[in-house]
Amino acid sequence: MIYLDNSATTRQYDEVTELMYRMAKENYGNPSSLHALGFDAGNILFDARRNIEDLMYPGGEVIFTSGGTESDNMALISTARKMKRRGSRILTTRVEHPAVLETCRRLADDGFSVEYLNVDKTGCVDPDDVAAALSDDTILVSIMTVNNETGAIMPVLPAAKAVRDYNRQHGTRIVFHTDAVQAFGKIPMDDAQFDLVSVSGHKFHGPKGIGFLYMNKDLKLPAFITGGGQENGYRSSTENTTGIAGLGLAARMSHDDLMGKMTKMAEVNGYLRKGLMTELPDVILNGPEELGFTLHDYGKRCPSVLNVTFKGTRGEVLLHTLEQDRIYVSTGSACSSHKTGDSHVLQAMGLDHKAIEGAIRFSFSEFNTIEEMDEVIEKTKAAVTRFRKLGSFR
Amino acid sequence: MQLMLRISKKIGANILEKKLYIVRCGEVALKGMNKPYFERILLERVRKAIECYEDAEAKWIDGLMFVRVPADIPEDDVIAKCVRVFGVASVSPAVEAPKNIDEIGRVAAEFMQKIIDEEGVQTFKVKGKRADKSFAVQSPEIGRIVGAIILKSCKVLRVDVHDPQVTLTVDVRREGAYIFRDKIRGFGGLPLGTNGKGLILMSGGIDSPVAAFMMAKRGMSIEAVHFHSYPYTSQRAQKKVEDLVRVLAGYMGTVRMHVINLLPIQEQIVTHCPEDETTLLVRRFMMRIAEAIAVKNGDMMLITGEDLGQVASQTAEALVVTDSVVKMPVMRPLIAMDKVDIMDKAREIGTYDISIQPYEDCCTVFLPKHPVTKPKLDRIEASESALDVQALVDAAVASEEIIEIRP
Numbered sequence: 001m002i003y004l005d006n007s008a009t010t011r012q013y014d015e016v017t018e019l020m021y022r023m024a025k026e027n028y029g030n031p032s033s034l035h036a037l038g039f040d041a042g043n044i045l046f047d048a049r050r051n052i053e054d055l056m057y058p059g060g061e062v063i064f065t066s067g068g069t070e071s072d073n074m075a076l077i078s079t080a081r082k083m084k085r086r087g088s089r090i091l092t093t094r095v096e097h098p099a100v101l102e103t104c105r106r107l108a109d110d111g112f113s114v115e116y117l118n119v120d121k122t123g124c125v126d127p128d129d130v131a132a133a134l135s136d137d138t139i140l141v142s143i144m145t146v147n148n149e150t151g152a153i154m155p156v157l158p159a160a161k162a163v164r165d166y167n168r169q170h171g172t173r174i175v176f177h178t179d180a181v182q183a184f185g186k187i188p189m190d191d192a193q194f195d196l197v198s199v200s201g202h203k204f205h206g207p208k209g210i211g212f213l214y215m216n217k218d219l220k221l222p223a224f225i226t227g228g229g230q231e232n233g234y235r236s237s238t239e240n241t242t243g244i245a246g247l248g249l250a251a252r253m254s255h256d257d258l259m260g261k262m263t264k265m266a267e268v269n270g271y272l273r274k275g276l277m278t279e280l281p282d283v284i285l286n287g288p289e290e291l292g293f294t295l296h297d298y299g300k301r302c303p304s305v306l307n308v309t310f311k312g313t314r315g316e317v318l319l320h321t322l323e324q325d326r327i328y329v330s331t332g333s334a335c336s337s338h339k340t341g342d343s344h345v346l347q348a349m350g351l352d353h354k355a356i357e358g359a360i361r362f363s364f365s366e367f368n369t370i371e372e373m374d375e376v377i378e379k380t381k382a383a384v385t386r387f388r389k390l391g392s393f394r
Numbered sequence: 395m396q397l398m399l400r401i402s403k404k405i406g407a408n409i410l411e412k413k414l415y416i417v418r419c420g421e422v423a424l425k426g427m428n429k430p431y432f433e434r435i436l437l438e439r440v441r442k443a444i445e446c447y448e449d450a451e452a453k454w455i456d457g458l459m460f461v462r463v464p465a466d467i468p469e470d471d472v473i474a475k476c477v478r479v480f481g482v483a484s485v486s487p488a489v490e491a492p493k494n495i496d497e498i499g500r501v502a503a504e505f506m507q508k509i510i511d512e513e514g515v516q517t518f519k520v521k522g523k524r525a526d527k528s529f530a531v532q533s534p535e536i537g538r539i540v541g542a543i544i545l546k547s548c549k550v551l552r553v554d555v556h557d558p559q560v561t562l563t564v565d566v567r568r569e570g571a572y573i574f575r576d577k578i579r580g581f582g583g584l585p586l587g588t589n590g591k592g593l594i595l596m597s598g599g600i601d602s603p604v605a606a607f608m609m610a611k612r613g614m615s616i617e618a619v620h621f622h623s624y625p626y627t628s629q630r631a632q633k634k635v636e637d638l639v640r641v642l643a644g645y646m647g648t649v650r651m652h653v654i655n656l657l658p659i660q661e662q663i664v665t666h667c668p669e670d671e672t673t674l675l676v677r678r679f680m681m682r683i684a685e686a687i688a689v690k691n692g693d694m695m696l697i698t699g700e701d702l703g704q705v706a707s708q709t710a711e712a713l714v715v716t717d718s719v720v721k722m723p724v725m726r727p728l729i730a731m732d733k734v735d736i737m738d739k740a741r742e743i744g745t746y747d748i749s750i751q752p753y754e755d756c757c758t759v760f761l762p763k764h765p766v767t768k769p770k771l772d773r774i775e776a777s778e779s780a781l782d783v784q785a786l787v788d789a790a791v792a793s794e795e796i797i798e799i800r801p
Contacts, residue, residue, distance in 0.1 A: 320625030341752065390664050390760070 001326040002372045006203075007148050007182060007305060007363035008330060012246070013205045013253055020207060020246040031239055032228065041241045048248025052212065055184075055255050057192050060214045063234045064244050067211035068181035068200030072099040072142075074213050074235065075177045075196040078221040079140045080107050083175065087137030093117045093125050093154070094348040096144055099198075100179055101344075104142075117143075122288040123150040123349045124299050127158035134166045140175045145183035145197075145295070149332065149345040149361060150287030151305025153187070155298035160194050175219065181211075183295075185254035186304045187262070192295055195219050201243065205365070206250030210243030254366075259293070261366040266291050266303035268368050273306055275377035280384055282311035286332070286346060286359055306362045307332070309351070310380075313358045313387045321383040327376055332359025413469070414490055416574060417452070417459035417476055420483035420582040435585040436481045442647070443475045455569055456525070473578050478645050480611045482580035491571045495531050498564060498571045499543030505573055506544050509560055510551070517554035520544065523565045531566075540564050581611055586646055589613030592725060593693040595684055596620045596651065598634045598753060601699030601728055603642055603745040604736055608727040609697050610646045617693055618651040619684050623660055626760075631753035636799055641745050643801040652687050653795040656680070659786050660760050666780040669762045673707045674769055675778060676760070677716045679787065685720045686791045695723040701736065702729050706765035715769045 003011065023044070029037030031045055049062045065071045080090070092104055094116045104114045115133060117125045125143065134141075141163055145156050156178050163176045177196040180189060185204025189197070196219070200211040215221065215234075227236030254261075269291065277283045286307040292300030310318065315331035322329055332343040332351075346356045362376070417440060425432045433454055440459060444450040452461045463472050469487050476485045491501035502520070509515060522536025531539065540562075541553055565572045594606040596618040610616050620635050632653065643649045656676065663675045684696050700708045707716070717724055728736055740746035 316628065317626050320628055324625060390661060 001328070002368075002376060003328050004362045004364065004368065004376065005328045005330050006365040006368075007361065009202045009208065010205045010365050011367065012202070012207060013250055015253065016206060016246045016250045019249050020242045023242045023245050027241070029241075031241065032230070041239075044241060044245050044248075045239055048244045048251075051248040051252050052214075055190060055251055056197070056214050057190050057194075059193070060197075060216050061232070063213045063215055063231045064239065064247075065211050065213055065235060066209055066240075067202070068097070068179065068198050069099040071198035071200070071211050071213040072097070072177075072179055073103050074221075074224040075198060076100065076103045076107065076140065076142060078224050078234075079175045079177065079196070080110075080112055081222050082220075083139035083173075084112075086173075087139040088112045089135060089138040090114045090140045090142070091117065091130070091133050091138055092142045093119060093144070095119050095123055095125075095147055095149075095152075095345045096142065097148060097179055097181065100142055100144070119152075119348050121349050122299070123147055123152040123286075123345060124154060124288065125159075127155040127162065127298070130155070130159040131162035131166070134163065134174060136170065136172065138174050140177065142177040142179070145178045145180040145189075146187060146302045146304075147287075147345060148182045149305075149343055150307050150349075151182075151302040151363075152287050153292045153295065153298045153300055153302055156194070157192060157295050157298065160192070164193070182304070183302070185251065185258075186265075187292075187302055188255075188258060188294055201247040201250060204250055204254040206254075207243050207246040210240055210247045212247070262293055262303050264366060265364045265368070266293075268364055268370060268373055269303045269306050269362075271370050272362060272373045272376060273308070275373060276308060276380060279377055279381045280310065284309040284311065284355065286349065286351065286355075304364050306364075308360060308362075309355045309358045310360065310384045310387075311355070311358055313384055315358055315360050317387055318360055318380070318383050321386070322376075322379055325375075325379045327379055330361040330363065332356045332361065411465040412449075412462040413465045413467075413472075414488045414572070415461040415463065415472060415476065416486045416488045416572060417461055418483045418485070418577075419459065419481055420580075421481070421584060432481070432585060432588060435588050436479070439479045439481065439585050439587075440476060443479050444472070446475075447472075456567060458567075477578055477580040479585070480581055480583040480613065480645070481585040483582055484577040484579050486574040486577050488572045488574035491573060493526075493529060493566060493571050495536070495539055496543070498536075498566070498573070499540045500547075501571075502540050502562060502564060502573045503544045503547035505575075506548055506551070506560070506562065509575070510548055515559040516550060517552050517558045518544070518560040518562065519553055519555050519558040521561060521563045523563060525565065525567045529566045536564050536566065583611035584613035586610060586613060587615050590694045591615040591617065591692060592695045592697045593617045593619055593684055593688040593691070594697040595680060595699075596635055596639065597699070598631055598638065598749065598751075599699065600740050600746065600749040601701060601704075601736055603638045603699075603749065604739045604743065605697055605699035605725075605727050606642055607645065607739075607743050607745075609725055610642070614697075616642070616646055616649060616697075617688075617691060618649055619687055620651055620653050621656045621680055621683075622653065623657040623760075624655055626657060626660075628753060634748060634751050634753050636797065637748050638745050639799045640801065641743070641748065643799050645743070648798055648800045650691075651797045651799055653797060654683060654790050655793060656790065659790060662781055662786060664760055667777045670764055670766045671769065671774060671777055672760050672762045673765050674712055674715055674774060677707050677712075678719045678774070678778070679783075679790070681716055681720050681724070682783070682787045683790050685722050686787060687794065688722060690791075695725055696720065697725045697727070699728055700726045701731060701733065704733065706767045709767050711768045711770075712766075715771050715774050718771060 029041035031042040052062050090112055108114045117129050119125050143154050143156055143159050160176045163174050175195045178194050179198045181200045184199040195216045197214040202208040223233050225235045230236050288301040290300045291303050319331050332346050342356045440452045447463050450463045473485050489505050491498045520537045520541040522533040524533045592614045596602045606616050622632050639649050659679050
């Protein structure tokens with residue numbers, strides 16, 4: 001099996017699975033219990049929190065959630081609730097994940113006005129557009145760190161700086177949120193300063209159903225889930241100790257020699273791209289040309305993603321052809337005969353229906369190898385050639 | 395010891411209270427000489443439908459079917475199971491009374507009181523019926539006397555013969571008197587299995603499940619064949635078809651579905667034949683393969699969801715071209731229906747919401763830009779001569795996969 005759908009989810013580290021198994025069997029205490037078993041569980045939470053804080057920039061605290069979607073919901077809804085007396089404008093982009101876009105839509109129904117920034121043809125927003133769009137009644141800016149479909153590294157550093165500068169000059173407090181679900185564990189996040197960061201465990205070889213929101217300590221958001229007061233009162237619910245332990249370990253393991261892993265992914269990514277483009281005509285890259293390795297490389301592409309259009313094909317058919325050889329990828333369109341299934345990201349980049357229909361996303365992890373790519377190139381070439389031969393009349 | 399056990403079981407069964415449902419059959423009653431046969435099959439079907447309830451029973455008495463089910467089972471549930479049986483015209487929950495006009499009045503008043511408590515009705519009327527002519531009171535009298543007893547007993551009520559909120563029917567029969575209110579309509583038709591066996595060409599669309607339903611409603615047992623083009627169609631598309639057949643199985647019991655990958659044939663057609671004829675050529679192959687499967691499995695006819703003029707492959711000319719490859723009769727129960735009416739029917743039987751899920755079926759995969767709408771048989775046959783038709787059909791039939799889909 002060759003797994004190239006790591007932006008959808010990743011294979012859990014074996015060490016994480018073993019740790020969670022041990023936790024579930026032996027260390028199942030409730031951190032709120034006063035006895036020793038509960039105390040031990042509390043310690044595990046403490047360690048996991050510290051592990052993660054070490055990997056982020058200083059000044060924030062970790063709120064464990066059920067994953068990226070909940071983190072985005074909490075960030076947007078709680079900020080909107082807190083700031084609603086000060087203003088009603090929310091600024092975001094057209095290429096966000098539905099967890100952000102749909103939440104914004106809900107907030108718009110509740111009376112907030114949402115402005116969506118356009119992207120260029122590589123899928124990036126212009127940081128100057130962010131600065132220019134800030135105004136007195138802006139309360140929140142939400143821009144993803146790395147795009148899930150194209151791998152584009154968004155200009156979150158200059159955008160966050162623009163927000164900070166605006167806040168200082170105007171004596172206001174616009175909150176800056178970034179959805180880092182596709183970034184954490186794939187690109188360093190410690191060299192930054194945001195107000196809110198959403199992260200999901202299963203995108204970096206951790207468990208599903210667990211994630212966190214990293215929140216600036218001075219930003220006292222209202223409680224998102226009320227109850228027993230867990231997670232400092234922000235998100236009540238008995239802690240998912242097994243998941244949190246797994247998340248903490250996965251976070252540490254994925255960041256172990258992160259630059260080395262990124263370099264390897266970049267090699268694999270570049271090799272596949274070059275192979276596909278030399279072996280096949282009419283292959284178009286969707287997203288930025290150049291690969292980037294830090295958040296300063298905005299406008300470049302994270303090595304974890306390669307999105308290409310094979311002109312004159314249907315991604316869904318290629319996907320099902322490749323799955324017969326146990327090669328797993330993703331498409332730019334949910335269902336090729338219905339335009340409604342087209343990727344909103346590729347649409348925002350200006351691709352037409354035909355180009356979106358032929359788009360395939362390969363997304364990598366540290367486990368992928370050059371040898372695998374030789375097979376992927378060969379099998380993709382066969383699939384594309386077969387389709388083009390048959391589908392040429394379409 | 396065994397005797398004891400049997401006796402105590404019997405006592406147990408007597409203690410358990412049962413609720414009565416009167417099931418009426420539609421056309422079965424008209425079937426003349428064959429009536430006993432149809433009645434026996436219908437009884438079997440109803441018994442099968444209620445076999446999930448312990449201690450449920452069904453029997454014919456003088457042209458009506460009496461179903462008795464333990465009283466603790468919700469009425470809606472029993473009714474839903476009975477009206478799904480093809481051949482059933484209507485069902486009424488009923489109560490039974492001794493054949494004595496005062497007793498009938500007392501039971502009817504109790505029955506009415508329950509309705510008043512639950513629904514707060516104010517007006518009613520009683521319709522008397524006397525199937526047993528030896529009963530001393532005549533039909534109009536039955537209505538009047540029972541109505542008077544109810545009025546006396548339930549003070550809040552008024553009689554309204556023109557627009558009553560509740561109409562009670564009192565039916566005095568040979569073996570007892572029965573009182574009921576609603577008649578819940580069934581689908582009608584004929585009992586499943588009384589009219590041969592057919593093979594439906596099942597796509598994932600709106601039409602074919604409705605076509606299968608309509609034939610089954612006329613008593614035909616149904617087998618299905620589904621064509622896909624994996625990997626040009628997805629496994630989810632096939633799953634959708636299975637979901638559709640599962641809904642149908644709710645009416646007709648376990649359905650066998652033959653699944654065939656059409657891609658090898660489509661590839662040959664696309665490579666060797668004119669583009670604008672693709673769809674028709676594919677349809678012809680589907681019919682041939684379906685016929686071969688039908689012959690192998692004892693199905694006497696093919697069924698399709700085709701609807702005259704709906705798409706290019708369903709024009710009169712196109713149907714002539716697709717029909718000409720098979721010897722077997724092809725049933726097209728939707729042929730003269732309008733799309734909106736087919737959609738309504740699909741909603742009624744519960745397949746519509748599944749049918750509209752957006753997965754590709756094999757018909758749309760190699761869709762030509764401008765398909766022929768008035769094909770000529772000789773031209774189509776000429777195009778086909780580029781292919782080894784028999785070998786392709788044999789290979790497709792040999793590759794079939796069979797799935798049993800339970801309700």
